[in-house]
Amino acid sequence: MSLATVRKARSAIAMGACIASAVIGIAALAIILGALLWNGFSSLSLDVFTKMTPPPGASGGLLNAIVGSLIMTVLGVAIGAPLGLLAGTYMAEYGRYSKLTTVVRFINDILLSAPSIVIGLFVYEITVLQMGHFSAYAGALALALLVVPVVVRTTEDMLNLVPGGLREAAIAMGLPRSLIIRHIAYKAARAGLITGLLLAVARVSGETAPLLFTALNNQFFSSNLNAPMASLPVVIFQFAMSPYKDWQSLAWAGALLITAAVLTLSIGARILGAQKTFK
Amino acid sequence: MSQSHASLFGDARTQALKRFNLGDRAFHLITKGSALAVLALLGGVIISLIHGSAPAIGEFGFGFLTSQAWNPVTEKFGAAPAIYGTLLTSFIALLIAAPIGFGIAVFLTEICPYPLRRPIGIAIELLAGIPSIIYGIWGMFILAPVLQATLQPWLIAGFADIPILNELFAGPPYGIGIFTASIILSIMILPLIASISRDVFATVPTVLKEAAFGVGCTRWEVVRRIVMPFTGAGLVGGVMLALGRALGETMAVTFVIGNAHKIHPSILGPGTTISATIANEFTEADGALYTSSLIALGLVLFVITFIVLAASRLMLARLKRQEGR
Numbered sequence: 320m321s322l323a324t325v326r327k328a329r330s331a332i333a334m335g336a337c338i339a340s341a342v343i344g345i346a347a348l349a350i351i352l353g354a355l356l357w358n359g360f361s362s363l364s365l366d367v368f369t370k371m372t373p374p375p376g377a378s379g380g381l382l383n384a385i386v387g388s389l390i391m392t393v394l395g396v397a398i399g400a401p402l403g404l405l406a407g408t409y410m411a412e413y414g415r416y417s418k419l420t421t422v423v424r425f426i427n428d429i430l431l432s433a434p435s436i437v438i439g440l441f442v443y444e445i446t447v448l449q450m451g452h453f454s455a456y457a458g459a460l461a462l463a464l465l466v467v468p469v470v471v472r473t474t475e476d477m478l479n480l481v482p483g484g485l486r487e488a489a490i491a492m493g494l495p496r497s498l499i500i501r502h503i504a505y506k507a508a509r510a511g512l513i514t515g516l517l518l519a520v521a522r523v524s525g526e527t528a529p530l531l532f533t534a535l536n537n538q539f540f541s542s543n544l545n546a547p548m549a550s551l552p553v554v555i556f557q558f559a560m561s562p563y564k565d566w567q568s569l570a571w572a573g574a575l576l577i578t579a580a581v582l583t584l585s586i587g588a589r590i591l592g593a594q595k596t597f598k
Numbered sequence: 599m600s601q602s603h604a605s606l607f608g609d610a611r612t613q614a615l616k617r618f619n620l621g622d623r624a625f626h627l628i629t630k631g632s633a634l635a636v637l638a639l640l641g642g643v644i645i646s647l648i649h650g651s652a653p654a655i656g657e658f659g660f661g662f663l664t665s666q667a668w669n670p671v672t673e674k675f676g677a678a679p680a681i682y683g684t685l686l687t688s689f690i691a692l693l694i695a696a697p698i699g700f701g702i703a704v705f706l707t708e709i710c711p712y713p714l715r716r717p718i719g720i721a722i723e724l725l726a727g728i729p730s731i732i733y734g735i736w737g738m739f740i741l742a743p744v745l746q747a748t749l750q751p752w753l754i755a756g757f758a759d760i761p762i763l764n765e766l767f768a769g770p771p772y773g774i775g776i777f778t779a780s781i782i783l784s785i786m787i788l789p790l791i792a793s794i795s796r797d798v799f800a801t802v803p804t805v806l807k808e809a810a811f812g813v814g815c816t817r818w819e820v821v822r823r824i825v826m827p828f829t830g831a832g833l834v835g836g837v838m839l840a841l842g843r844a845l846g847e848t849m850a851v852t853f854v855i856g857n858a859h860k861i862h863p864s865i866l867g868p869g870t871t872i873s874a875t876i877a878n879e880f881t882e883a884d885g886a887l888y889t890s891s892l893i894a895l896g897l898v899l900f901v902i903t904f905i906v907l908a909a910s911r912l913m914l915a916r917l918k919r920q921e922g923r
Contacts, residue, residue: 330816334709340701341710344792345718347785348725354740355732406636409629423633426640429907432839433900434846436873437643440896443880444646464639471636495618497625525729528848528873532880552731556849559735567739574732585727589720 352578359575362568367576372538372554378565381573383540384554390542391455391534391550392524395462400516403467407474412500415479424475431468438464439529447533455541455548458534462523469522473515477508510591517588521581527552551577643900651894653886662894668859670883675891677898679859683869684899687776687851688844690865691783696837698784699791704821706792707799719796726789734853737782738774742854745781746773750866768864772856776869779855786850787840794836798829798917835913842907846899848873872899 366380373379406423414420439461446457481504489499505512535547536557555573558566654662654675665676702722706715750771757763802825810820826833856868857878870878872895883889 326816326819330818333818333821334704337701337704337709340698341705341718344698344702344788345721347788348721350740351728351733351736351785354736358739402632402635405629405632409626409633413626413629414633419630419633423636425908425911427636428911429904430636430640432842432846432903432907433643434848434873434903436846436848436876437647437896437900437903440650440876440880440893441643441646444650444893445642467636467639495622497622498618500625521727525731527729527731528877531877535881552729552849555731555735556852559738559853570735571739574735577729578732581727581729582724585724 355571355575355578358568358571359578362572363575364572367569367572371540372549372558372569373565374538375561375563376565379569381551381554381569381576383537384549384551384573385576386540386542387455387534387537387548388524388551390544391459391462391530391548392520394455394459394544395523396466396516396520397463398459399463399466400470400519402463403470403515403519404474404512406467407471408478408500410471410475411478412496412504423471427468427471431472434528435461435465435526436528436531439531439533442529442533453533453535453547455534455544455546458530458548458550459544461529461533462526465523465526465529466519469519470515473518474508474512477511477515478504480511481507514588514592517584517591521584521588524584525552525577525581527556531556647893647897647900651890651897653890654894657887658891662891663898666859666861670885670888673885673887675888677872677891677895679861680870680872680875680895681898682861683776683855684845684871684873684902686865686869687780687783687855687871688841690777690780691787691844692837692841694781694784695788695791695840699788699840700795700833702788702792703795703799704825706796707825708817708821719793722789723793726793730786730847730850733782733786733850737778737850738853741782742773742778745778746771750777753866765863766865768866771866772868774854774856775867776855776862776865779851779869779871780865782850782854783844783847786847787844790840790843791836794839795829795833798832798836799825801832801917802828829917831913832917835910835917838906838910838913842903842910845906846873846903848877852877872896 366378367382368380368385369382370378370380371383372381406427410420410423442457442461442464446460447453450457485503485507486499489503494503530550530553534550534553536553537547537549541548551573555570555577558573559570561567658665658675662675662677663681664678665674666678667674667676668679669675706719710718750773751769753767754769754771757767806824806828807820810824815823851871852874855870855874857870857874858868859870859875860867862869876892876896880889880892883892
């Protein structure tokens with residue numbers, strides 16, 4: 320066999336392996352989504368949205384968990400997003416070339432992938448331990464701390480994309496810096512900023528670990544923020560680990576709801592992000 | 599008359615300027631304060647973890663890291679099985695996911711027909727966003743029974759006569775355990791590795807590749823000799839980022855790890871990881887020492903992931919600088 324044949328064969332084998340790995344990857348993920356859709360839809364019914372989580376062995380729904388998740392996610396984003404937005408603004412506008420920005424960017428990138436369960440422990444220490452009980456506040460705070468790094472990152476990236484000419488034109492007209500940022504830069508980067516917000520919501524809406532020992536769980540409907548509150552991920556965790564068939568099928572239904580929400584948010588963010596081109 | 603009008607006008611102007619100035623400075627301070635708050639957040643996490651784990655560290659000292667004990671009744675706690683499980687599951691997961699992830703990235707940048715590149719790329723990025731609890735529930739209900747019935751008995755029988763390896767793949771097939779958790783983790787980090795590697799591969803200048811093709815390199819040789827050396831730091835950075843994810847991953851692992859505080863010689867056996875231990879036991883932990891030991895576990899996890907993630911970011915940053923040059 321000539322060297323050329325060997326090299327061609329080797330290349331063909333390697334490329335075949337690459338195609339095979341793509342097939343494996345896509346197949347694995349398709350199998351997961353398939354199982355989720357199959358089990359999720361067969362467990363989904365109107366009861367899921369209208370009834371409370373049942374005691375063991377009985378049928379019921381996920382209403383209190385859905386509402387709890389919504390409340391804590393909204394609250395968490397309401398706390399975390401402004402902080403992230405302001406920090407990202409500093410990094411892109413005031414301190415673009417400063418040492419502080421470099422450090423914050425580095426730390427923020429680490430927080431972005433830090434284990435969420437550790438954030439949960441932190442919030443447990445500073446809230447639950449101090450207040451003496453689990454509460455929805457603590458859950459929302461834990462989610463807020465997970466929102467911050469996502470929003471910081473996207474805000475900085477998006478503001479960096481705003482062309483300097485826009486700012487210079489505003490400076491030439493005598494506008495003060497803060498007004499330029501709020502009325503020119505934010506407006507120009509609006510689609511990108513909303514994208515970041517959606518990504519942050521998507522990130523926290525599936526988070527389970529930090530809620531386990533901050534918001535805990537609640538079998539009943541509760542809108543009291545100072546008390547334990549149910550959330551979809553925690554309920555899924557508890558129900559899936561249980562030996563009861565009714566609970567397990569509710570867990571699948573909840574899993575389907577969360578995945579649908581997260582995928583919708585990410586696709587929405589992507590569509591918005593695609594329009595963010597500046598000319 | 600006109601004079602007073604002018605001074606009046608001037609006054610209003612100065613005042614407006616002053617207001618602007620004040621607003622400017624306030625906004626600057628608020629944004630800077632927020633940036634500092636991000637730093638404070640990390641500091642707060644570290645301080646609170648150290649504070650919370652102080653009782654356990656005081657009681658067990660460095661022996662905490664090496665002890666295999668985990669007994670809530672006698673209040674003896676050691677982190678060794680959890681650290682072992684965390685490192686082992688992440689390592690096996692990388693072993694599986696890294697080659698497949700690179701393969702997908704090569705497929706997407708070199709082989710895939712152009713019209714398919716964007717949709718497949720988007721699909722992979724979307725899948726990276728699926729919450730880990732979904733992987734966990736799938737692993738427990740679907741994957742674990744399948745592994746128990748097929749792959750695990752096969753591994754046990756296949757390696758039964760080979761020394762060392764028969765220890766590693768000793769039965770019985772539980773379904774759940776270190777091995778299953780590793781597979782779930784590898785599926786979870788696969789999209790991450792694939793999408794980072796693809797982005798990294800895309801930074802290779804086309805002229806470099808064209809030059810290699812021009813002197814007669816095969817496609818594999820271009821990937822192996824040009825693309826991979828050029829992107830080495832970025833690839834390692836991406837893999838380490840995925841490792842950081844895998845180390846701290848909680849829910850996907852908790853479902854299938856088995857929660858056994860023992861170091862099994864067999865990777866098919868049940869084990870535990872740091873995050874799974876915390877998730878499983880924290881709310882039920884009674885006694886200050888028990889809680890404190892769990893927080894100390896969290897501190898260990900945070901330190902490990904911090905080092906891995908910091909290294910990964912430095913490597914990815916280096917690639918970015920290289921690209922800018």
